[in-house]
Amino acid sequence: MSSLPKQGNDTSFWDQRRGRILTRKGGWIIGEAVYNHGYSMLDDFVGEVSFFQVLALNTVGRMVERSFADWLEALFICLSWPDSRIWCNQIGSLAGTLRASPVAAVCSGILASDAKMYGPGCMTTACDFIVGALRDNNAGLSPEGIVDCHPNRRNGGIPVIAGYARPVATGDERIAAMARTAAKLGLEDGKHLSLAYEIEKIMQAKWDESMNLAGYGAAFFADQGFAAQEVYRLLSCWVNSGVHACYAEAADQPPESFFPLHCEDIDYQGKPPRPVPA
């Protein structure tokens, strides 16, 4: 970092990049190969490694073990609910009922999941929390102290901690499924996840709130050495499968037949009728 101002209109940085693309990722040398992070994609990947290994490589630049890629795939399955009441999924249904393309529908649903409340959009705060919590814990702060010191509170003083509590329901059945999967794959819990479970005990005892999948995932990713931004990028398409299901069902039915509304189904609370002033 530097506080020195650059010379005004020094464009050398951009001049070096004008008219060309510099990459450390790879690319297609026509007639030779498709290179990907030091691998030949068609020789080394196709039929040899899983899609989620390639996804991780392209996203964070590291080839991960198959066991971790399988865990990641299981994590994607956890957000593949074909339930059109879920906010991002309903966007798939609405797109289907208006005959938007499946690509537009899924992109829109994924974009909706870039949210503070759930989906990939909440992962950076969940990751930041558990990384900071372990740092504090290593410095001597107990799990109870971590919860008690947390500055964000809502009604009645309940700590609002990213990775704990979830909308609509308490508890999270997906964590047990993921923990079972991790054990089956031979992936052990690390310090972040162990602390996350300790914090969950405090949250359950004091506030009747549990860890959610984001909290579990954030801690697991941290134990595997992933930074918050890497997790955000890895999970950007997390909800795509559920959106597909809801899109397909609506698109296969008559247009505008999904969840139709009467005019009176909207509760208008605005201004009464008035003439447009001259």
Place this chain on the structure above:
Amino acid sequence: MITDPAQQVRKRDITFAGRTRTEIWQEIPSKENPYLAGQCRCHGYDILELAGKRSFAEVLFLLFQGELPTPEQARMLEFLLIAMINPGPRHPATRAAMNAAVSKTHTQHLLPIGLSVLGGAHLGGAEVLASMRFLGANLERLPAEVARECLAAPRPDDGGDFHPAPGFGSRFGGIDPMPRQMADVLATLPGNGDAVAWGTAFVEALAPHGLGWLGPGIAAACLHDLGFSPWAGAGLFQLICAPGILAHGLELADKPITSMPFLDEEHYVIAAEARK
């Protein structure tokens, strides 16, 4: 089946609205069909009456703020809508739509593609939102004092541009003259308010460091002075820039794929470590 009591999932005891509420739009059902509206009102005004008597800019203002603008506010919004109607063919958001178009993406996707790119924290909607918050938080302070604080923060040493505050900074190593000219015009309009004036004083302190207004800063100041909330800033910026993005995309939609550069190997430089 969930057997561990700690993992039991219970529905929360919360109440969801039975009907979605709005203060913006009222649809009066037709007598024949409750799904069809026989009349639509925007904040109490019949939409067809508005269409006959008011400009697009005035109704846009009404839609978001609940009241029609004064003539001065309408003029200022109209200025912004025109001045920023097109980010131009070199802007990454426009180029996203152009890239899609020349590769024969369905044309209905061109605008969402461009606007998604325009949502970013650098020169995009997220920067407008941040800039509106920055202006709102600092308007009561002396611009020179705020500039001193912003300039004291370490700047990234990555060779790229520096935004000491959202909406303000360098572009391609220099001060972008177009936003500066927009600010000059805005300052002469009767609807001009605190944020445009404050920003103008702020950039005076930044200028010796090669920093000035950026497009999102102009949009933020203008929207702030017009009474829009920061929440509206990101989306309104996308809306304002949408026509240009779409026009440039459509210009290439029926052109051959050779109409835009596709770099040869000499200009697509793959680092040695990325090759096998």
